[in-house]
Amino acid sequence: MKEFELINHYFKGRGITRRDVAVGIGDDCAVVDIPENCQLAVTTDTLVEGVHFFPDIPARALGHRVLAVNLSDLAAMGAEPTWISIGLTLPAVDMTWLEEFTEGLHEIAEYYNVQLIGGDTTQGPLTITICAKGIVPKGKALTRSGANVGDWIYITGPVGDAALAIESRKRGITLNPDQVKRVTEKLHYPKPHVAAGQVLRGLATSCIDISDGLLADLQHIVDRSMVGAEVDINKVPISDDLRALDDENLREMLSLSYGDDYQLLFTVNDNNRSAVEARLVQYGVQAICIGQITNTAGTVELYKDGEKYSISEQAGYEHFN
Amino acid sequence: MKEFELINHYFKGRGITRRDVAVGIGDDCAVVDIPENCQLAVTTDTLVEGVHFFPDIPARALGHRVLAVNLSDLAAMGAEPTWISIGLTLPAVDMTWLEEFTEGLHEIAEYYNVQLIGGDTTQGPLTITICAKGIVPKGKALTRSGANVGDWIYITGPVGDAALAIESRKRGITLNPDQVKRVTEKLHYPKPHVAAGQVLRGLATSCIDISDGLLADLQHIVDRSMVGAEVDINKVPISDDLRALDDENLREMLSLSYGDDYQLLFTVNDNNRSAVEARLVQYGVQAICIGQITNTAGTVELYKDGEKYSISEQAGYEHFN
Structure with a gap:
């Protein structure tokens, strides 16, 4: 050899x-x-x-x-x-x-x-x-364990496109060639938020990258920080390509329970919101607030159109066989 | 999953x-x-x-x-x-x-x-x-590139037992149960020379661990240090179990061209010889001098019974299929 x-x-x-x-x-x-x-x-x-x-x-x-x-x-x-x-x-x-x-x-x-x-x-x-x-x-690493009740929950960009690339292929969902090209690019060439992560030092209270799915990774923050969370799923950013998908359940599954986009999910206390948003924009990142940390320890609650909501749990992991 | x-x-x-x-x-x-x-x-x-x-x-x-x-x-x-x-x-x-x-x-x-x-x-x-x-x-790491002409070449212990464990099984060489136990232990539970490596800092001029075989790894030192080497293969330490093997060619191949024992091979200048030997003994390591660095750049020469010698090159690597 x-x-x-x-x-x-x-x-x-x-x-x-x-x-x-x-x-x-x-x-x-x-x-x-x-x-x-x-x-x-x-x-x-x-x-x-x-x-x-x-x-x-x-x-x-x-x-x-x-x-x-x-x-x-x-x-x-x-x-x-x-x-x-x-x-x-x-x-x-x-x-x-x-x-x-x-x-x-x-x-x-x-x-x-x-x-x-x-x-x-x-x-x-x-x-x-x-x-x-x-x-x-020294001492400035962003962990999953620092979220506090009242902190706002942010995401660095849209989720679900890499998932769409995988599932459209597996389920035979028809996308037009431009869509295929865009979502495959997201799957094959993810852009890690390296600059954004460093900007968030000293500003975010906790941070994780979305690799297992938005809800699963938020659950990691909630568990490690011993807090709860509520998320308004109307606010979760998705691309036009994913929005064009008719099946609403599938759309939600791909954006909430699937990883592979490598956005950052982080929490910020109320005083730092505008500073975080402004600093990230300088690096081309439009951070979106999707919810807030609560005191219902261990629980992630979803809201949709102003009402409590739940989606069927789907593992977002082993899709390539 | x-x-x-x-x-x-x-x-x-x-x-x-x-x-x-x-x-x-x-x-x-x-x-x-x-x-x-x-x-x-x-x-x-x-x-x-x-x-x-x-x-x-x-x-x-x-x-x-x-x-x-x-x-x-x-x-x-x-x-x-x-x-x-x-x-x-x-x-x-x-x-x-x-x-x-x-x-x-x-x-x-x-x-x-x-x-x-x-x-x-x-x-x-x-x-x-x-x-x-x-x-x-800082600055004290032992590399492969510091050997100088005249340095002595040392090894931390016997080589070839792990190789014997593998090849006896592959070639159907009969060993007694005690021998099987001893050489299998050497193969399965190699002891990395962690303490010896640290002792050698500031004393050895170059160092490598034997994973590809004594000669192949000595060649790495020779190449990186832009020197040559001569080795007296009568001095290369082997165990009684390996010595008991009748086939002399195989014995030499197992000890010289086979890795898996994880001894250290290192070079020391003349002034530091006794210091190195004494310090290693304190850590239970009996270092053996097997040769010397020469100025025949890129070449490892073997001697046996006082005469130049060569063994057939054997790859000591991919043996488990």
């Missing part, structure tokens, strides 16, 4: 070079510098073929997506992404596929100034694990 | 708790403190069923082994291991298997004072990626 070792060399010397990397790819470990008064933030996400992506996903999109989902976790902590390691398991060495995969990976890595500092390439069923590292000023 | 999410919770709250972990498992990222004047060392290793281990490996051994191979890389940099993240892909949820796997993982993690700070558990073919982190005093 010398071929697979060669791939490690193939990754070396590509992509950006950060000045805080003392030892990069090619030794037993990478060695990096952490700035004074900063902490290290670490996240790990694995994508498995058939579980987290369709087998025919373009290699470039896969390279983008696997890093995007990790950067989104760093964004949700308010961390600045810095370095990544990759565990790449491939069924065979296909240089065309690898070229495209690394192009997708390096494009997004360069955009966010993230350096690949190591990894391991092995033979086996297609599985990719990225461990992404970032830095955050 | 809620079952797989539950596993993440299952890992939480087990194992040791380090004081430098500000946010552990259960948020979007872990957040940890790096001591002043230290750098972060990072390594990633993936183990795939059928490629890196026999499918019938005990789960506890697999949990031990996957962490050991990562800690060995940190040891080779002279780093102190601190935190790990795991990407665990499992074909199904088998709680007995998981109990044993985590027991093996936590045992070695506790022994080396390493905390599991996060990960991702997904469904798919059995694949495990660990990203291990450690700390090392």
